[in-house]
Structures are given as C-alpha cells and as structure tokens.
Amino acid sequence: MDDIQQYLEQHREAFEDDLCDLLRIPSVSADSRHRDDLRQAANWVFGQFKSLGLAAELVETAGHPIVYAESPPVDGVPTVLVYGHYDVQPPDPLDEWISPPFEPTKRDGNVYARGATDDKGQMLTHVKSVQAVLATAGKLPIQIKYLIEGEEEVGSANIEPFLESRREQLACDVIVISDTSQFGPGRPAITYGLRGIAYYELRLTGPKQDLHSGTFGGAVTNPLNTMAKMLAALVDNNGRIQIPGFYGDVVELTDAEREQFAALSFNEASFMKQIGVGGVSGEAGFTTLERRWARPTCDVHGFWGGYSGEGAKTVLPCRAGAKFSFRLVPNQDPKKIGESLEQMLRSLCPPGIKLELIDLHGAPGVLVPLDNPFMSAAAKAIERGFGTAPVFIREGGSIPIVNAFAEKLGADTLLLGWGLDDDNTHSPNEKFCLADFHRGIKASAALWDELGKLGA
Ligand code: BES
Numbered sequence: 001m002d003d004i005q006q007y008l009e010q011h012r013e014a015f016e017d018d019l020c021d022l023l024r025i026p027s028v029s030a031d032s033r034h035r036d037d038l039r040q041a042a043n044w045v046f047g048q049f050k051s052l053g054l055a056a057e058l059v060e061t062a063g064h065p066i067v068y069a070e071s072p073p074v075d076g077v078p079t080v081l082v083y084g085h086y087d088v089q090p091p092d093p094l095d096e097w098i099s100p101p102f103e104p105t106k107r108d109g110n111v112y113a114r115g116a117t118d119d120k121g122q123m124l125t126h127v128k129s130v131q132a133v134l135a136t137a138g139k140l141p142i143q144i145k146y147l148i149e150g151e152e153e154v155g156s157a158n159i160e161p162f163l164e165s166r167r168e169q170l171a172c173d174v175i176v177i178s179d180t181s182q183f184g185p186g187r188p189a190i191t192y193g194l195r196g197i198a199y200y201e202l203r204l205t206g207p208k209q210d211l212h213s214g215t216f217g218g219a220v221t222n223p224l225n226t227m228a229k230m231l232a233a234l235v236d237n238n239g240r241i242q243i244p245g246f247y248g249d250v251v252e253l254t255d256a257e258r259e260q261f262a263a264l265s266f267n268e269a270s271f272m273k274q275i276g277v278g279g280v281s282g283e284a285g286f287t288t289l290e291r292r293w294a295r296p297t298c299d300v301h302g303f304w305g306g307y308s309g310e311g312a313k314t315v316l317p318c319r320a321g322a323k324f325s326f327r328l329v330p331n332q333d334p335k336k337i338g339e340s341l342e343q344m345l346r347s348l349c350p351p352g353i354k355l356e357l358i359d360l361h362g363a364p365g366v367l368v369p370l371d372n373p374f375m376s377a378a379a380k381a382i383e384r385g386f387g388t389a390p391v392f393i394r395e396g397g398s399i400p401i402v403n404a405f406a407e408k409l410g411a412d413t414l415l416l417g418w419g420l421d422d423d424n425t426h427s428p429n430e431k432f433c434l435a436d437f438h439r440g441i442k443a444s445a446a447l448w449d450e451l452g453k454l455g456a
C-alpha cells in the first residue's frame with residue numbers, strides 16, 4: 001500500500017489533467033445536437049480502460065454507447081461491478097457560470113465544470129485507483145468490471161436490455177457507484193437509500209389558434225388557466241400529494257431511522273443559507289432531512305404557453321405545457337402512479353381542452369441492506385481514504401439503474417459518494433473538490449484491497 005500511496009501522491013497533477021480532458025467534452029445527453037460529443041466521451045473512457053490493459057468494449061445501443069471493461073477473474077474473492085455515467089446535464093443558464101461549463105477551471109481547491117462531480121470526477125476515481133494498483137502491484141486483488149453509460153441523466157432507457165442480454169458477463173457479488181454526496185465537508189458517508197422518480201410532460205390544447213381574450217375570454221376554456229389549476233391540484237397545503245392511492249405503497253420511516261436522521265446534527269440555518277432562502281416548507285409533520293430523503297414530493301420543472309414577452313398582450317393562448325415529476329420512496333411503483341395521475345388529470349379536464357400526458361421516465365426508490373461484509377469493507381476503505389469513518393445517510397436524488405441491478409444481477413449496490421451538497425449539480429458553476437477527488441481515489445484503492453480480504 002505504501003507504493004500505491006506514493007504513486008497517488010506523484011500522479012495528482014496527471015489525474016487532474018485527465019479529469020479536465022474528460023470535462024472538456026460537452027456530453028449533454030438530453031440534447032441531440034451533442035450526439036457526437038457523447039460518442040467522444042465514451043471513446044475517451046474506453047481509451048482509459050485500453051491503456052490500463054483491460055478488456056474493453058464500446059457497446060452500441062439505441063441511444064448513446066455503453067463502455068464496458070473488465071480485468072481478469074480472481075478466484076476466491078468477490079467480483080465488483082463499477083457503474084458510472086459519462087453524460088452530463090445541460091449547462092444552461094450559461095450566463096450564470098463564472099467560468100464556461102466546458103472549460104474546466106480550478107479555483108479555491110475545486111474544479112469547476114459541468115459534470116465535475118456528476119459524474120465524471122466521481123466515476124474517474126475508480127479508474128485512477130486501478131491505474132495506481134496496476135502500476136505498483138502489477139495486478140488487482142479482485143476482478144473489477146466497469147459499466148459506464150451515457151444516458152443516466154435522461155433515464156437510462158437503454159441499459160436494461162443490456163443488463164438482460166449480458167447477465168453472465170456482468171455477474172458480480174457487489175456493485176459500486178460513486179454518484180452521490182458526503183453528508184458535509186469532512187463527513188464522508190455511505191448512502192443506503194435513494195428516492196425514485198416519475199417524470200411527466202403534460203400538454204393541453206384548446207382552440208385551433210390563439211384568440212383575443214376580450215372577444216372570447218370567459219366563454220372558451222383557457223389551456224393555461226387549466227394547466228395552473230391542474231398543477232395546483234397535485235399537492236395540498238400540507239404538502240400531501242393528491243393523486244388517489246399515491247401513498248398506498250409508501251414505506252414509512254421507522255422511529256429508529258428518524259432518530260438516526262436527527263442524530264446527524266443537520267444544520268437548517270446553514271442549509272437555508274447555502275441555497276439562499278429565508279425559510280423552508282414541505283410535508284407537514286416531517287423534518288427537512290426526512291422530507292429530502294424519505295418522503296415523496298412533486299416539483300414542476302417548467303411551465304409554458306401564452307405570452308411572456310415585453311409589456312401586456314391580451315391573448316387567450318391555444319395551448320399550454322408543463323414538465324413535472326414526483327420523487328418516490330421505496331416500494332412506490334412509477335407505473336401505478338402514472339395511471340392514477342392520468343385518471344385524476346382527465347377528471348379535472350374541462351370541455352374544450354385536449355389532454356396529452358407523456359411519461360418521460362420512471363424509476364423506483366432504493367434501500368440497500370446495511371448488514372453485510374461489503375458494507376463493512378466499504379466503511380473501512382472510506383476511513384482509509386478520508387481519515388474519518390463514514391456516516392450512513394439516505395439521499396433524495398435518483399439513480400434509475402440501482403433497482404435493475406438488484407433484480408437482474410442479484411447484487412446489492414454500495415453508494416459511495418465523494419460529492420458535496422453544495423457542488424451545484426445540475427445548476428450553474430458545478431464543481432468538485434479536488435481534495436475529495438484524490439481522497440476518493442485513495443478510498444477506491446483501499447476498497448479493492450478490503451474486498452480482496454473477503455472470501456467470495
Ligand atoms: N447523481 C445523480 C443522482 C443523485 C443526486 C443522487 C443527488 C444523490 C443525490 C444522478 O446523476 C441524477 O441526477 N439522477 C437523476 C435521475 C433522473 C434523470 C432519472 C435525478 O435524480 O434527477
């Protein structure tokens with residue numbers, strides 16, 4: 001391990017340079033204009049695996065390519081599958097970035113760029129750790145397989161068929177994902193729960209073209225008014241979602257878990273300061289951490305139609321649209337929720353409005369078992385990498401593939417996140433703390449070592 005440590009110290013700059021190379025590729029999966037950039041990012045990741053001497057493959061899908069790689073089998077010890085994503089969220093609004101999103105820039109110990117923490121920087125820690133082990137020990141203590149995809153940010157639609165068709169090749173004992181966060185600076189964490197998601201677009205169409213609101217208003221249903229009513233009907237004043245049956249399958253928090261959340265010494269004042277708000281609200285009867293990690297929610301992401309240019313225009317718009325999603329907790333089924341939602345919206349739809357509900361993507365929530373040797377190995381590895389033992393947390397974000405891994409490969413996932421809640425993921429000025437990048441690489445190398453100490 002001393003050799004590895006020395007290698008890591010000597011290669012800090014080289015690792016950061018490699019990360020910056022990847023961050024320069026604008027691999028925005030939601031935007032079809034970036035198709036070639038996604039392929040370039042996939043090729044870059046593929047090139048990393050090739051240069052480590054691993055068997056690697058660029059797998060074509062109906063969407064963006066999947067990068068698969070594996071090291072040779074090692075008998076008598078666990079096999080690990082590392083999952084990550086090379087795609088990123090759109091960078092807009094562009095004028096709010098201090099340095100451009102695809103020109104990685106180092107400032108105050110961080111690297112700023114779209115994808116820095118989500119997930120290029122975090123994913124790369126598991127590549128660089130293997131580079132260090134191979135360069136110093138010549139071989140890995142365990143077999144590592146990599147599955148790096150380019151469609152996580154758009155719902156991972158093409159990876160399930162891949163899992164299905166490659167069950168044997170992907171066979172593993174445990175999955176490792178670094179695409180979550182620490183509890184705070186200097187407080188590394190293992191995440192044992194994620195929320196799921198059910199994401200929709202709603203389109204309402206009224207008259208065949210925009211109308212004068214004086215001539216027609218009051219007698220013709222306005223799609224934007226209807227949209228506002230429908231969206232408002234989704235949640236009541238206590239933060240309870242109003243879709244019939246919505247809470248039927250919710251796994252409630254146990255008292256023990258609520259106590260554990262409370263014991264994490266979450267500071268609400270600094271949370272409010274971090275996001276720049278003077279107050280918080282949410283489902284009545286739950287704390288902020290409970291609301292964020294373990295309760296379902298509804299958020300509108302976009303809402304359009306009519307006139308929003310300068311001055312006043314008296315128009316009765318002919319159409320309205322909205323994008324919104326529900327975060328789900330374990331055991332809620334996105335399909336069931338979609339059906340119930342559609343029924344509810346149709347029942348609220350007045351005469352003269354055509355309603356179209358599009359299911360954009362869905363994934364169930366996740367809870368992973370804590371009581372197994374892989375968790376203990378991960379906790380030891382984090383302590384070795386970060387100098388502090390991890391706390392166990394849940395998080396509110398979603399990683400669609402985790403349930404499919406459990407179902408299709410029969411393996412549980414270790415969610416070992418090196419990010420921070422103030423990394424500005426999905427927003428302007430995304431960053432990743434460079435010290436955490438290096439600690440993550442160190443923890444990753446320690447993880448291969450700890451897992452190698454476990455019998456299969
Ligand atoms: N890395 C995030 C997931 C995440 C975010 C986990 C915050 C824990 C805390 C991932 O890249 C992501 O953004 N997922 C999407 C999934 C969606 C597009 C299906 C999300 O959560 O919105």
Ligand code: MN
Binds near residue numbers: 085118119152179
């Ligand atoms: Mn991510």
Ligand code: MN
Binds near residue numbers: 089
């Ligand atoms: Mn993301």
